Amino acid sequence: METISAAPARRTSIGAQRNPDSEEAILAAAESILIEEGFSAFSIEAVARRAKAGKPTIYRWWPSKAALLLDVYHRQKQDMSVADSGDVRKDLALFVKGLLSFWQDNGGAVFRSVIAEAQSDPATLEALRNYLLHRWQQTGDIIKRGQERGEIKPGVHPELLIEILSGFAWSRLLTGRLDCSDAEIDAAVDAMVGGIAAR
Structure with a gap:
């Protein structure tokens, strides 16, 4: 049978x-x-x-597909934390290096998918915007701690500065140049911090 x-x-x-x-x-x-x-x-x-x-x-x-995409990204990124070494330049460089390294290790493929979906789907765009605003607020603690230590000018907006630095990382992600050297990252951080450092 x-x-x-x-x-x-x-x-x-x-x-x-x-x-x-x-x-x-x-x-x-x-x-x-x-x-x-x-x-x-x-x-x-x-x-x-x-x-x-x-x-x-x-x-x-x-x-929505957007909600699932972002949960996949959160799942990958949950172990990433904001550094607190006591030096704002070092912490910002560690933030960028950690982000680029995470994107090199499959995270970039998922995040590019989220960005792609956001170009045509309003729900994904809103979810991405809310996610980024939350992340920039979290990472802005690096700048706030630098202000408390007297390294950074008190009038600087932490979230705006993190958005600017994140733009450097995004450019690398979207143009396939994630193999950025430590020297390049340090130079980018120095260029930004040089304009906001307390004299």
Whole structure:
């Protein structure tokens, strides 16, 4: 008698509350697709197939492709912290070096996908804007600590300065030049800090 092989078991959810195993499987599947096949192959359907999860489950937890993309990026970036060495130049250089290194190690592919989606989808654009404003506020602590130590002029806007420095990193990401030397990063930081340093 011919035997019929069972179909792969689908992961089950537990309603609106996220099942940790299913959540991890979906995020891992989404990340793998972005890294292996690129943004053009990324879709909720593709993620559902690879994660062996139902599309309704994914849409219940991530109402848009943008939300899923940003969660994948957050998942990759969660171990990154803001340095506090006691020297504002060193901390800013470590911030840029850490960001470029993270982007070289697959994070850049995911973040470029988020940026690409934001060019045509208002929801992604808003999510990206909110994410960046939050990150610049967090990283702005480097400048605030420098002000408290008397290294940086008191009237300088921390988040604006981080946005300017992040622009340097973004330029490298979007033009495929992430292999930036430490000397180049130090020079960029020195050029910026030179204009805001307390005399």
